[in-house]
Amino acid sequence: DTGVSQNPRHKITKRGQNVTFRCDPISEHNRLYWYRQTLGQGPEFLTYFQNEAQLEKSRLLSDRFSAERPKGSFSTLEIQRTEQGDSAMYLCASSLTDRPYEQYFGPGTRLTVT
Amino acid sequence: AQSVTQLDSHVSVSEGTPVLLRCNYSSSYSPSLFWYVQHPNKGLQLLLKYTSAATLVKGINGFEAEFKKSETSFHLTKPSAHMSDAAEYFCVVTLPGYSSASKIIFGSGTRLSIRP
Numbered sequence: 304d305t306g307v308s309q310n311p312r313h314k315i316t317k318r319g320q321n322v323t324f325r326c327d328p329i330s331e332h333n334r335l336y337w338y339r340q341t342l343g344q345g346p347e348f349l350t351y352f353q354n355e356a357q358l359e360k361s362r363l364l365s366d367r368f369s370a371e372r373p374k375g376s377f378s379t380l381e382i383q384r385t386e387q388g389d390s391a392m393y394l395c396a397s398s399l400t401d402r403p404y405e406q407y408f409g410p411g412t413r414l415t416v417t
Numbered sequence: 418a419q420s421v422t423q424l425d426s427h428v429s430v431s432e433g434t435p436v437l438l439r440c441n442y443s444s445s446y447s448p449s450l451f452w453y454v455q456h457p458n459k460g461l462q463l464l465l466k467y468t469s470a471a472t473l474v475k476g477i478n479g480f481e482a483e484f485k486k487s488e489t490s491f492h493l494t495k496p497s498a499h500m501s502d503a504a505e506y507f508c509v510v511t512l513p514g515y516s517s518a519s520k521i522i523f524g525s526g527t528r529l530s531i532r533p
Contacts, residue, residue: 307460343426345507345523346461394461404449404468404511404521408460 305329307409309395315415316385323381324412328397335378336406337370338394339363346394352378353400385416419444421510423524431532436495438527440508443489450491451509452482461507467491503531
């Protein structure tokens with residue numbers, strides 16, 4: 304399968320703990336995006352990378368959130384000192400640079416903070 | 418500013434009957450519009466896109482959508498529903514060009530149920 308993959312698929316953590324999610328995009332895609340989706344809502348943009356450069360961050364991305372794409376391939380999203388409000392589905396997507404709106408999404412990581 | 422409104426949070430139709438999922442948008446510019454589908458435990462999949470070419474857009478799995486500027490609508494239709502169409506559908510509006518990924522706005526989604 305050459306689609307976008309995300310790990311883990313589910314994560315349950317206690318409030319205050321740190322968590323890290325991984326996204327492996329489609330290999331030829333230069334752009335990688337992170338979204339957050341809560342129940343009954345559409346995905347909300349968090350941040351995106353052009354190769355290894357993080358070009359844009361949403362105001363939703365608080366200081367507790369950090370994302371990296373060190374070699375321009377896979378990306379990680381870390382949440383420090385998790386809060387119950389962080390419980391959501393975290394989606395990763397990738398695209399070609401010249402087709403930014405044709406994004407291919409991974410299955411998501413569902414985070415539950417207890 | 419752009420926004421997108423999906424008028425129905427849930428639509429239920431019988432198998433074999435037509436599907437209509439409604440989407441209205443607001444944009445100060447000529448928008449690009451998309452429909453995505455999300456099946457349970459699967460990633461979002463692009464169904465179809467409108468980017469200022471033909472106003473009637475055909476997508477995968479027999480879906481199509483018509484861009485109506487006068488009504489600021491981009492409704493998704495399918496002539497005959499199949500059980501496998503049961504999923505969440507998202508209408509997306511965005512500015513043309515690629516300068517800002519944050520200008521991708523998802524609607525709140527419409528859950529489509531298919532009755533046998």
